[in-house]
Amino acid sequence: MRLQAASIVLFLALLRLLTHCTDCTAIGCFDGFSLRVVDANGQPVGSYTATVAFGTLSTRIDCFPEEEGVDGYDPSPPGIDIARPCVNGELFVELPAGLRFAELEIGAAEGQFSGSLEIAYEVFYPNGEDCGGACDVGAVQVDVR
Numbered sequence: 001m002r003l004q005a006a007s008i009v010l011f012l013a014l015l016r017l018l019t020h021c022t023d024c025t026a027i028g029c030f031d032g033f034s035l036r037v038v039d040a041n042g043q044p045v046g047s048y049t050a051t052v053a054f055g056t057l058s059t060r061i062d063c064f065p066e067e068e069g070v071d072g073y074d075p076s077p078p079g080i081d082i083a084r085p086c087v088n089g090e091l092f093v094e095l096p097a098g099l100r101f102a103e104l105e106i107g108a109a110e111g112q113f114s115g116s117l118e119i120a121y122e123v124f125y126p127n128g129e130d131c132g133g134a135c136d137v138g139a140v141q142v143d144v145r
Contacts, residue, residue: 024131033119033138036090037063039110040145044089048108048144054099063091095119095136104142111144 035052037045050061063086084091095102100121106113121136 027126029126029135031136032094036141050106053103
């Protein structure tokens with residue numbers, strides 16, 4: 001009987017090693033893209049206002065220089081205005097799943113931008129691919145002139 005129990009424990013341990021089981025965490029993520037605004041010299045813009053439109057939804061963004069200990073990566077749902085510090089002229093814009101194009105208007109002391117963006121996304125697994133919880137994330141850099 002002891003030999004049979006030991007064999008089962010050994011089998012389960014071997015099965016765990018062979019299937020590469022990992023401990024998963026509960027880290028979440030959001031679909032969206034990181035918007036970075038730079039001037040003609042490629043330097044981050046300290047502050048700007050922007051309107052990002054996705055179909056019938058639009059979000060107004062007021063980006064101002066970052067403060068100590070505060071970052072600009074807190075997502076806000078589309079249709080909600082955002083006013084927060086940006087890190088190096090960058091912040092995260094949450095998108096409804098599946099949207100690939102956005103209309104964007106930006107105004108800054110350094111210049112203006114108005115146009116359509118195609119956003120390229122990659123699948124991001126904050127807990128690892130074996131744990132699920134994937135999000136589509138992208139990054140866009142816009143030059144204002």
